[in-house]
Amino acid sequence: MPIASAVRTTCPYCGVGCGVKAMLTPDGALIEGDPEHMASRGRLCVKGSALGETLSLDGRLLAPGIREGGTLRRASWDEALDTVASRFASIIAEHGPDAVALYVSGQLLTEDYYVANKFMKGYVGSANIDTNSRLCMSSAVAGHKRTFGEDLVPGCYEDFELADMIVLVGSNTAWCHPTLFQRMLKEKEARPSLRIVAIDPRRTATCDLVDLHLPVKAGTDVWLFNGLLSYLARTGAQDNAFVAAHTSGLDAALLEAGGCADIDFVARTCGVDPRLVMEFYEAFAATGKVVTAFSQGVNQSSSGTDKVNSIINCHLLTGRIGKPGMGPFSLTGQPNAMGGREVGGLANTLASHLDLDKPAHRDAVRSFWNAPRIADKAGLKAVDLFRAIEAGSVKAVWIMATNPVVSLPDADQVKRALQRCELVVVSDVVGTTDTATFGHVLLPALGWGEKDGTVTNSERCISRQRAFLPAPGEARADWQAICQVAQRMGFMGFDYGSVHEIFDEHARLSVWRNSDEELGRAFRLDALTNMDRAAYDALEPLQWPVQHDREGTPRLFGDGRFAHADGKARFIATAPRAPVHALSRAFPLALNTGRLRDQWHTMTRTGKSPRLAGHTPEPFVDLHPHDALLSGVRAGELARIKSQWGAMVARVTHSGGIARGAAFIPIHWNGQTASDARVGAVVNPEVDPVSGEPEFKHTPVRIEPFSVAWHGFALSRDDLDLASVANWTRVRGAGFVRYELGGREPVSPGWARRLLGANEDADWIEYEDHTGGLLRCALLVDGRLQACVFISRRPDLPSRAWLGDLFAHEELSPKDRATLLAGQAPAQGLDPGPTVCACFGVGRNTICKAIVEGGLKDAQAVTACTRAGGNCGSCLPEIRQLLAQHLLAVPADAGA
The missing domain is CATH 3.40.228.10 (Dimethylsulfoxide Reductase, domain 2)
Structure with missing residues (x-):
């Protein structure tokens, strides 16, 4: 049954903070842009538009777990929370408050962040709480x-x-x-x-x-x-x-x-x-x-x-x-990086834009919280925190809503740290992340659409994230888990009855002693204090500071007054300096890392959406052709990327956008989506001496061939056992899972049957060309395509888009069976090609055909004809490239 009306909430992806209208229907969740939200005015990018495809409970952590002797068993919330509280308390009693830490995330809501910061800095008495926002902002x-x-x-x-x-x-x-x-x-x-x-x-x-x-x-x-x-x-x-x-x-x-x-x-x-x-x-x-x-x-x-x-x-x-x-x-990276900064989520800050290194600020926060103590020095920043865990000085860490085994630089060091840590607590929506596999206690958290609170975007706009889905299984809000551990440790001040009460405390702290000259700050939420629950629930997006009414403040410094004591801004003398790690003969290329158009962070959420997987289905390293030649690798083939910290494998591409001496790899792949593609393992751990932010844009690397005997792919309704495959990546399709494969051992007789789980009596289609090194196999169940695998010595394999469409057929026709063996669609028009516009599912072949047949000259005409580029517009550059390629291919006198 649909809910009575759409719920207005906020997108959980980038720092733009787009407004979302969500409605449950019998077919699932209907997601639309909110035209009344000031940040986005009804627009959503393809990731936001696909949010409804990410809400399944597939892979969700739905109950607490405790790992004993390497085995994870289900536990009650009481047992899990008792374990966390007692272990934290005993470690603090024996080794002091700096022996424990929290590592949190810009995915948390402001209220979660606030309680976590209060717990660590005001009650544990340590500033060892840092956030993955350290890595970006x-x-x-x-x-x-x-x-x-x-x-x-x-x-x-x-x-x-x-x-x-x-x-x-x-x-x-x-x-x-x-x-x-x-x-x-x-x-x-x-x-x-x-x-x-x-x-x-x-x-x-x-x-x-x-x-x-x-x-x-x-x-x-x-x-x-x-x-x-x-x-x-x-x-x-x-x-x-x-x-x-x-x-x-x-x-x-x-x-x-x-x-x-x-x-x-x-x-x-x-x-x-x-x-x-x-x-x-x-x-x-x-x-x-x-x-x-x-x-x-x-x-x-x-x-x-x-x-x-x-x-x-x-x-x-x-x-x-x-x-x-x-x-x-x-431009902030995460949906609540700004909110985390407001409540002191960084290891070197206090809540409400107050400073750890100022006694008056510490006293103000301690007295407002009525806390037994207050941290009096900066805590460990992210990279140093995990070094301290490996060294043994930090003996317990609680990781919330983030995946540092993938996202931190020198990520194999993070693995070593967690392997040696006495207590690793992981709060997450998924129990099988690279980080969760090291957890001694797993706590199921609420995800987007289930949790309730506020976020702040890049323009200081506070927006509500509202729940429109029930809590799945035994999942709880992060703030509830923190409060219940705090209470078990004997800490007062954590008896909140609702998220609204936390926000009110956060707002009241923003004006606490603000008349004191030493404490005065621009971050103020005066007009948001003492709201009742109804007013909080109805809160409209607005920009802080919010002092006299609920209109907000679009711009700061209009009066020329800044936040230093003398009211003046400081020019900072900035001495240019090169990256710490220089290029060398051993590592001659500068590796840059970053995001892709259709994916987010480590793909915990976006990896569930078939349409988001279509544009870039596997990790790649983008190189200048000259550097590829010098490295002995070719476009379309696999390569190993090595630094002095680690290595990974990706497919070589030439986008035309990379200068000589440089390389680019996206950040998103993890241990669940690829066999060996965590770029964090390669990235150097050097940090800015002031901010502690790592050097993700310049790591000296070298590129080497990753030789395989064959390339291939498999599409299957069920997960496959890939133990016999040298390299693989995995993405979700519509009704199937897609694997890109590379093997070093020759394919043996019966290998494909074992891979796809076909017995001798199965409905099996097979074509093999020993001379050409080709193998095409398909398994059918009751006439319906169950799985297929295509193998070749060369990486130029058939279109996955056309084959993926066959999984929607209830029964394959004789013609479909024949095309499977032939390895190509019966007609070009039936193969849309790789996805260009994920918003509307428009493939490259569809666009090229429209350009040729319609004589289209510009992107607007392509949009009018195919809809491609008509939503978020992020595919428009690729559409323009296709137009340019067509114009270059057409003789100058064509049509004369």
Whole structure:
């Protein structure tokens, strides 16, 4: 039965924070964009649109478990919580509070985050609580605090529509923040004079839609922006009145930037044509309304904090901050990275934007919580935390809603740490993640659609996540699990009856002693204090600070006053420095990592959606053809990627967007979706000395052939035993599981039957060409395709899309059986090809056919004909590439 009306909630993916309307129907969950949500205005990207496909209980952790002697057994909540509480208490009693830790996540809601922080810092008495937001946004936090005096994002999304120039630095916005990018493009269509600049080592999907692309060498951003600062000062672009009244530290910043005054030097260092650098500098100087948005490409660096400050310096010098259409803008990665920052989720911060290193701040928080103690020093940041676990100084860790065995750098070290840890507690929605396999206690958590609370997006917008599904099995909210452990440890102050009570306490802390000059801060939720449950349930999206009414505050610093005691912003002198680990003969390529268009983090959620798997179904390493040649690998074949920390296997591709000397690998694959594709095992663990954020964008690697005797794939309704396969990846199709395979041993007689589980009496189709090394087999049950496997010595195998469609047939016709043996669709029109538009399931062949037969000339015409590109727009760059390829293939005099 459908619910009475749609539930308005918030998407659980990127930091844009799109509004979602969810309704249960007899066929499942209907997901739509919320046109009333200020962040997205009804738009959803393909991941958000596919949320309804991720809600099954397949693979869910539905009851607590305790692992004894390597065997996981089911336990009651009481037994599991008693175990956690007693073990934490005994370790603290023997070794002190710093012997235990929490590692949490931007997937938590603000209320979960708040309780976890209160538990550790105010009651356990240790700041050993860090978050996976350390891996993506902590350099932005540190940069904001150095310049502004507090972790504050000055602007709002509307500024992208009011700007005359948008600079995207280290951000593949088209794929990683799609609905926000579509707002930019819609504004550019209406106002072509809007100039968009991309600064990125790769030519990404974003770069295909901008006016200017600067393909800077990874790690050289500070040289570029120090050069810009120097240029702006020399050419009279400085706002002298603003600088004099509202800033300090300019002389030192300009002195440091003077080393980048020579544009030719900057261009050589960054590996960019000097004319492009000059074009960027001149455009920035001449344009008053400039928004500079930066993301992981800036933050994830051993000099990430300096990169952030070098960008902000340029806005301070020109007074382009605090006003409509201008300012530096940090694009957060996760849905609640900002909310975690508000409640002190990082190991070096306190709740409510207060500081651990200030006695008055510590006293304010301790007294508000009525806590027995308060942490008095920064805790261990993520990378150091897992080193301390391996060393034995941290003996218990509680991991919530994150998968560090996959996502942290030097991920094999994380494995070693958890193997040696006395107590590993894992709260998650899935019990078989790479991390959960090391858990001594597993606690089933609520997932999106089941949990209730708030999140804060990149523009400081607080939104409600509301439940529209019942709690499955015995799953509980993370805040409930924390509170029940705290109570068992004898801690008072954790007797919340609802999530609304936690939010109210969070809001009241934001104004606690705020009249004290030493405690005054911009983060305030005055108008949200003392709300009753009905008001909390009905809370509309709004941007903090929220002081006098519930209208929110779109922009900060409009009055020129910043959060430092003297009210002035600080210029920060940023000394350029190269990545810590240099390239060498042994490791000659710089590895960059990042997200794909249709996947999220370690695929715990997106991996359930068949349509999200169609665009990029297996891990790849993107190389320049010259580097592939030098490495002895070829496009379409498998390669091993090695660093001094670890190795993985991926398929070689040439996108055309990678410079010589560089490589790119996506971050998403894990031990459940691939045999050997955790890129975290390869990434170096070097961190920024200020923020502690790891260097995910520059790891020296080498590429080697991963030789196999054959390539193949299998589609099956049931999971397959792949013990005999050298390399595999796994994704979900519509009614089947798809495997990409590589084998080192020749295929023996009967191998395919054993793989697919076919006995001698099975309805079996087989074609084998010993000379050509081809094998095509299919298993049918009651005339219906159950499984198939295709093997070849070469990687150019038949289309998976056409074969996948056969699984929808109740019974295969004789023609279908014949085409299985032939290894190709009966007609090209029946094979849509690899997915291009996942929103509407439109394949490459379908688009190419429409271009040819319809004489289509632009992406708008392709959308009108096929619907491809008509939703989130993230496939538009690929559609434009197909159009360009067609035009190149057509003779100049064709049609004359």
